[in-house]
Amino acid sequence: MVAHLLRLKLTLLRNSLRRSPWQLLGLIIGGLYAVGIAGFLAVALLLLRTADLELAQTVVVMGGSAAVLGWGIVPVIASSADLTLDPARFTTAAVPMPQLLTGLALGGLIGIPGIATTLVALATVGTWSRGVAATAAALAGAVLSVLTCIVLSKVVTTATAGLASSRRFKDVSALAFMIPLMLMGPIVAFVAQGAAGSAGFLTDLSRAVAWTPAGAAWSLGGDAAAGRSAEVLLKLLIAVATLAGLAWCWKVLLKRALVTPPYTAGGRKRAGRLGLFGVLPATPTGAITARALTYWIRDPRYSGSLVVIPLLPVLLFFQASQTGEYGILAITGPLAAFLLAWSISADVSYDNTAFALHLSSGVRGVHDRLGRALACLVFALPIVLVFSIGPYFFTGDWEWLPSTVGLSLGILFTGLGLASVVSARYTVAVPLPGDSPFKKPPGNVAQTMAVQFGGMGVLLLLVLPEAALVIAQAVTGSMVPGWINLGAGPLLGLVLFGLGVRLGGKWLDARGPELLAQLAVNR
Amino acid sequence: MTEPQPGPGSSSGPEQHPVPALAIRGLAKRFGGKIAVDGISLDVPAGSFYGIVGPNGAGKTTTLSMATGLLRPDFGTAFVHGVDVWSRPLEAKKLMGILTDGVRLFDRLTGEQLVTYAGLLRGMDKDVVSARVAELLAALDLSADAGTLVVDYSAGMTKKIALASALIHAPRLLVLDEPFESVDPVSAANIRDILVRYVGSGGTVIVSSHVMDLVQRMCDHVAVVAAGKLLAAGTVEEVRAGASLEDRFVQMVGGRSRTEGLEWLRTF
Numbered sequence: 001m002v003a004h005l006l007r008l009k010l011t012l013l014r015n016s017l018r019r020s021p022w023q024l025l026g027l028i029i030g031g032l033y034a035v036g037i038a039g040f041l042a043v044a045l046l047l048l049r050t051a052d053l054e055l056a057q058t059v060v061v062m063g064g065s066a067a068v069l070g071w072g073i074v075p076v077i078a079s080s081a082d083l084t085l086d087p088a089r090f091t092t093a094a095v096p097m098p099q100l101l102t103g104l105a106l107g108g109l110i111g112i113p114g115i116a117t118t119l120v121a122l123a124t125v126g127t128w129s130r131g132v133a134a135t136a137a138a139l140a141g142a143v144l145s146v147l148t149c150i151v152l153s154k155v156v157t158t159a160t161a162g163l164a165s166s167r168r169f170k171d172v173s174a175l176a177f178m179i180p181l182m183l184m185g186p187i188v189a190f191v192a193q194g195a196a197g198s199a200g201f202l203t204d205l206s207r208a209v210a211w212t213p214a215g216a217a218w219s220l221g222g223d224a225a226a227g228r229s230a231e232v233l234l235k236l237l238i239a240v241a242t243l244a245g246l247a248w249c250w251k252v253l254l255k256r257a258l259v260t261p262p263y264t265a266g267g268r269k270r271a272g273r274l275g276l277f278g279v280l281p282a283t284p285t286g287a288i289t290a291r292a293l294t295y296w297i298r299d300p301r302y303s304g305s306l307v308v309i310p311l312l313p314v315l316l317f318f319q320a321s322q323t324g325e326y327g328i329l330a331i332t333g334p335l336a337a338f339l340l341a342w343s344i345s346a347d348v349s350y351d352n353t354a355f356a357l358h359l360s361s362g363v364r365g366v367h368d369r370l371g372r373a374l375a376c377l378v379f380a381l382p383i384v385l386v387f388s389i390g391p392y393f394f395t396g397d398w399e400w401l402p403s404t405v406g407l408s409l410g411i412l413f414t415g416l417g418l419a420s421v422v423s424a425r426y427t428v429a430v431p432l433p434g435d436s437p438f439k440k441p442p443g444n445v446a447q448t449m450a451v452q453f454g455g456m457g458v459l460l461l462l463v464l465p466e467a468a469l470v471i472a473q474a475v476t477g478s479m480v481p482g483w484i485n486l487g488a489g490p491l492l493g494l495v496l497f498g499l500g501v502r503l504g505g506k507w508l509d510a511r512g513p514e515l516l517a518q519l520a521v522n523r
Numbered sequence: 524m525t526e527p528q529p530g531p532g533s534s535s536g537p538e539q540h541p542v543p544a545l546a547i548r549g550l551a552k553r554f555g556g557k558i559a560v561d562g563i564s565l566d567v568p569a570g571s572f573y574g575i576v577g578p579n580g581a582g583k584t585t586t587l588s589m590a591t592g593l594l595r596p597d598f599g600t601a602f603v604h605g606v607d608v609w610s611r612p613l614e615a616k617k618l619m620g621i622l623t624d625g626v627r628l629f630d631r632l633t634g635e636q637l638v639t640y641a642g643l644l645r646g647m648d649k650d651v652v653s654a655r656v657a658e659l660l661a662a663l664d665l666s667a668d669a670g671t672l673v674v675d676y677s678a679g680m681t682k683k684i685a686l687a688s689a690l691i692h693a694p695r696l697l698v699l700d701e702p703f704e705s706v707d708p709v710s711a712a713n714i715r716d717i718l719v720r721y722v723g724s725g726g727t728v729i730v731s732s733h734v735m736d737l738v739q740r741m742c743d744h745v746a747v748v749a750a751g752k753l754l755a756a757g758t759v760e761e762v763r764a765g766a767s768l769e770d771r772f773v774q775m776v777g778g779r780s781r782t783e784g785l786e787w788l789r790t791f
Contacts, residue, residue, distance in 0.1 A: 273670050274653075277639050282652070287643035291629060291636075298631045298672075353626035357688065359593055360623065361644040362616030433627055434674060512612075513595040520626075 001095060005103030009110050025446040026429070030112055038116040042123035049127050057222030058206040060124050064145055064218030065209050067117060071149040075157045101251060108150040121146045128221030137232055138221025144239045145217040151246045158253040179307065186318045210235065213242035284363055288371025292347070293378060301350060301431055305343050309383060312336055313390070326395050333388025333408035338459070340380040341415025345455055347372050347423045349430045353519050358512075365508030369420040369501040376416060384408050403470050403482035406489030410466040411459075413493025417500025418459050424504035425511070426451045427518045465492060542605045544569040544696045544727035549599035550589050551751075552582075559585045561751035562598070567729055567744070569604070569695075572722045574738035574759075575731040576768075577748035578776055583731040584624055584700055586748065591621045591698050603696055617645070620694035622685050624701040624731075630674035634665055634684045637673055641688035652691065659687040662717060664710055678705040686714065697721070697728045703737060715741055735769035749776045 041063075048056040095103075108114055121142040128138035210219035217239035223231045276290035296302045313332050320326045348355055358368055388408040392401050428448040466489045472481035508515070545567040552560045560582040567573045577583050588594035590601040592608045592615060601608045608615040629637055635656060642652035660666045663683045668676065673684055686702060697718070703711050718728050719741075732738055738745055739759060745768065746756035754775045755762050763771045 273633070274636060274639060275633075277636055277643070282643055282649035284644050284646055287640055291632065291640055294636070295629075295631055351627075351629070354629045356593060356623050356626040357629065357641060358644065360591060360616060360619070360621040361641065362592075362613040363644050364613065433630065513593060516593060517595075 001099040002103040002106065005095075005100075005107055006110065009107040013110065022447050029446060034112045034116045038119045041120045042126075045120065045123040046126040049129060053222065053226055054203060056127055057210075057219065057226075058203050060127060060222060061206040061210050061215045061218050062202065064121075064124070065212070065214040067120070068145070068149055068152060068214045071113075071117070071153040072156050075153050075160075097251060097255070101247065101254070104154065105147065105150050108154065109146070114146075114150065117149055118146050124218070124221060128225050130225045133229075134221055134225035137224035137236075140236065141217045141220035141239070144220075144243055148213075148217060148239070148243050148246065151243060151250055155246050155250045155253065158250060158257055179311065183311065183315070186315065189318075189322070211238070213238060216242065284367040285371045285374070288358075288363070288368060289375045289378070292372050292375030295350075296375065296379070299350075299433070301433075301435075302343075305339070306379075309336060309339065312339070313387065326391075327397075329391035329394055330400060330404055332391050333384055333404055334411050336387045337380070337384045337408045337412035338415055340376060340383065341412050342419055342456070342459070344372055344376045344416065345419035345422045345452070346428045346430050347419075348515060349423070349427045349519065350433070351519070352433050353516065354433065355519055356516055359516055365424065365505030365512070366501060367505075368508055369424065369504040372423075373416045373420050373497070373501060377412075380412060380416075384412050399479055400473070400482065402479070402486035403473050406482070406485030406487070407463070407466045407470055408489070410485075410489030410493040411463050413490065413497040414462045414500075415459055417493075417497035418455060418462065420497075420500045420504035421507070422451065422455045422504075424508040424515070427515065428452065462496060542569065543567055543602070544571070544604060545590060545698075545729065546602040546605075547586070547590050547599070548601065550586060550596045550601065551598040552585055552589060552594065552596055558751055560589065560596075563748065563751070563753045564599075565746055565753060565756055567696075567727060569727050570722065570725055571727055571744045572718070572742045573727070573729045574742035574745040575729060575748060576733060576735060576738055576745060576772060577731075578733065581748045582751040583748055585751075587698055587700050587729070587731060588623070591619055591623075592616055593621070593623065617692075618695045620689035620692065620697045622682075622689045622697075622699040622702055624704070628673055628681065628685060628688075630676075630681075631672060633670050633672055634676065634680075634687075635660065635669040637684055638687045638691055642691040645692040647692060655691055656687075659690060662713065663687055664713065679707055679710060682706050683710060683714070690717075695726060697726065699728065699730045701732060702730055703732065703734065735767070735772055739763070739768040747772060747775055 045060070048059060109118060124142055125135060125138045128134040206215070209215035210223075216235040219235055220232055220239070223235065276293050277287065280286040280290045296306060312335060313329070316329055316332055316335075320328050351358075385405070385408075388405045389401065392398050392404075426447070428451050466485055469481045469485040469488065473479065473485075543566040545565075547563055547565040547567075549562050549564055550560055551558070551562045563582075563586055575583055575587070585594065589596040589599075590608065592612045595609070600610075603615045603618045606615040606618065629640065632640060638656045638659060639652055642655065643649075657666075660669050663686065665680060665683055665687070668680065673681060676684065682702065682705060686699070689697065689699070702714065706714065718730075722728055730738070730742070742759055744757065745759045745762050747754040747762065759768065762768070766774075
């Protein structure tokens with residue numbers, strides 16, 4: 001039965017790749033990336049074999065505990081637990097519980113994260129191959145750790161399954177986790193500073209962590225190598241008890257989940273609130289703008305990017321305060337312009353097959369393009385202006401203001417025009433409607449990257465005139481190129497915006513059915 | 524514009540309805556190595572209630588997608604009231620209301636917003652849209668949930684709101700792919716009434732379904748499609764030829780497995 005479940009998982013994986021060669025390529029790229037990281041970590045761990053015992057122990061225990069925490073947290077954040085072997089689907093098959101648990105746990109190992117974790121865990125055996133006892137202890141620790149990771153993630157996903165199936169929770173959690181993720185860099189830098197400040201801080205921390213369920217299994221090899229056999233036994237006990245406890249929790253939760261399917265309650269609301277549809281002009285373009293704006297607010301895949309934007313100056317300010325170079329703040333405006341404009345380059349991909357409504361209504365391509373671009377412009381324009389002008393209150397070098405505003409507006413308009421063309425022709429892999437913004441559908445990564453990087457390259461070429469004027473001001477020191485930029489940026493941008501909307505509209509008119517067919521593949 | 528020649532499935536005299544509501548001409552589509560639709564030609568007379576039946580995977584949805592301009596055919600084309608769908612798509616789509624099976628909706632809009640959106644996309648006047656939206660929601664028993672996001676709707680409610688979106692611009696031809704799937708019996712009866720009245724006032728309805736009983740009771744014409752080919756077409760009376768539509772259908776399509784075997788099923 002366990003073998004059956006594993007075979008099922010492999011078959012599901014293989015079949016998902018058959019849908020398009022891009023999916024295969026995506027898996028290969030993802031796999032290579034993971035192999036790269038895992039390989040790097042494995043080599044580092046093998047090199048630690050000759051390192052100081054305390055140092056090696058600290059690295060293994062801290063890294064290992066982080067991995068355990070990661071397996072526990074990531075499924076909640078991403079609401080992207082691998083549901084190919086969703087236990088709910090086995091409800092009617094009457095699989096005996098022990099076999100189901102074993103099969104699902106081992107099935108969790110199949111997949112990029114599982115394989116990578118296993119690989120790195122086994123490399124710790126290499127770190128501790130300093131004697132028979134240490135090697136054996138490290139091997140036991142590695143096996144226990146990997147199983148703990150898998151079972152922990154299963155416990156977490158099963159426990160939050162009911163919660164996670166509520167749409168509101170999914171929407172809010174995805175947004176809430178976006179913020180710490182964005183601020184990861186500064187936070188890590190802060191912690192690193194603290195660690196560097198007090199030597200031995202990490203060593204002490206790792207000693208404490210080694211007694212916790214997260215670190216016990218990882219510390220077995222190091223303690224054995226140091227000859228602390230009593231500690232090895234105690235920690236082995238902790239590690240086994242942890243795994244057994246988690247497995248028991250999982251079993252109980254799963255038993256309950258199998259007989260109580262997730263239930264979502266929603267209130268009924270009556271008519272009368274048309275929202276933006278009542279405000280904007282009642283034309284196809286106006287309606288599309290209203291729809292797109294509604295999505296910017298209501299759909300976490302869109303509003304996620306809106307949450308990121310205010311953090312942009314925070315990140316740059318942090319960067320500037322580290323180096324003392326506050327001049328870097330001047331790029332806030334152009335950077336925000338680029339991010340906002342480019343955010344609609346996958347607009348049709350975000351629609352998914354809902355785009356069929358535009359196609360069957362006979363919406364003209366130009367109206368479709370213009371409506372979406374205007375929706376983005378409505379909030380992007382004020383944001384970009386504020387971000388372009390704001391930094392100068394800090395830096396005070398106002399002579400750069402005209403050029404920056406010109407460049408920012410140029411990027412914004414040009415980017416919107418280009419994005420209108422790109423999203424009319426190419427689909428990219430994006431999270432499906434209703435999925436978490438962190439969840440990328442497997443595969444199609446290659447085409448997505450080709451489209452995204454190709455598009456950005458073209459955008460760079462298109463804003464060369466504005467960039468050249470900025471350079472001219474830097475070289476000559478005269479304000480004339482800056483003032484020219486203030487006029488030329490928006491003017492050139494608006495021309496390209498118009499051309500982009502036209503061309504995108506023409507392509508959409510000509511290739512609407514093909515675009516819908518492409519979207520249906522990613523369904 | 525070339526006047527479409529009557530196809531093999533045409534049954535009503537050309538002197539009655541010179542231009543069929545929908546004329547499908549040699550539509551064919553291949554997906555990879557699989558031929559989904561293998562040259563289907565069909566005339567749907569104006570003012571008819573036309574059922575398209577076929578087993579799962581027969582090519583019903585593919586044919587209707589190609590006939591309504593959503594999927595580009597490899598061969599052939601379709602005419603809506605004489606307008607070529609593939610050379611004058613915008614004009615043809617004005618005449619059609621389409622309910623597509625298996626596509627998403629803009630489900631982060633409320634039901635009311637979605638139907639309004641569908642109307643405004645057609646370039647309709649705001650006041651007309653808001654009056655019609657209210658009436659449609661009431662007729663489909665969705666008024667109480669008009670302000671709920673479509674993503675929180677049940678399957679049947681989603682089907683009904685999609686139907687409302689297809690009706691909003693009062694099209695001359697309605698193409699409904701599986702309109703009654705997961706719709707409760709009361710709503711289904713309401714929808715049937717709406718469609719019958721619509722046909723009575725001169726509109727044309729095409730429904731695809733694999734519920735034979737429903738088609739036999741509701742439709743006046745029927746076409747049987749299997750394995751991408753048209754097996755029969757005409758009035759329901761002609762096609763069923765005295766037998767029940769279901770029996771005729773099973774007879775034409777074949778694939779009924781022998782009743783021997785499965786002996787063990789009776790041994791418990």
